[in-house]
Amino acid sequence: ARMWSVNERTVKREIKRLMDAQLLVCTRAGVRGRVAAYRLNYAQIVRLSEPCWPLVGPDYDARMKERYRGETPVKVVNLADYAKPELSASETSVPGTWQRAMAQLSRENGDQFKAWFSQLEYVSFEGGVLVLRTPSKFAQRYIETHLSRPLVTAVEAELGPVTRIEFRA
Incomplete structure (x- = not known):
């Protein structure tokens, strides 16, 4: 809030808006004085921005489709x-x-x-x-x-x- 010269309420409202749009994912809740931690939801960002890729240019569109359409390897962790x-x-x-x-x-x-x-x-x-x-x-x-x-x-x-x-x- 200090960095952008806005009040904390504005920051909380914008974080809530980004969470509702599923662009941010809370990785650690802020409770009892601890600061919350968030990460970007890249899958949602890709899905929402995909219609705009051709507007940037055909090469950008091709690169993005190649990068995000292919099967990404999934790391399997055996929790047992x-x-x-x-x-x-x-x-x-x-x-x-x-x-x-x-x-x-x-x-x-x-x-x-x-x-x-x-x-x-x-x-x-x-x-x-x-x-x-x-x-x-x-x-x-x-x-x-x-x-x-x-x-x-x-x-x-x-x-x-x-x-x-x-x-x-």
Whole structure:
């Protein structure tokens, strides 16, 4: 907004317009103070601009048709190589399990789960005291400071009331 001497509302309105036209694709939502990230949707730009290619010139039209009409190679990534093993039917069907609490957190905010909660290791839950192992002191402090509320909510839904969380590094 500062660079083009317009207000933030104008920028937000134009980004919304480009998103509605599917010219921009949001790659990371802007939440809780984080800046959103976008990328151009080249396929949509090509589709919308194709009728104008002959107006630029026959050579441009031929080059663009050659470039965007041909089959582009598709890179196939086998996600099974990167996925965590599926939980067995007994683990997911038993009410009140740590795995189900983690699945709930994953559904609510996948990015946050991957970054923070997936690193947690369940140790025990007795008398309302949840004991977890963290990979580092930094992760422990961050979860205590910023993410304790969603963690407690998910765990209480599965395991019962939580009076205290203890971390072990």
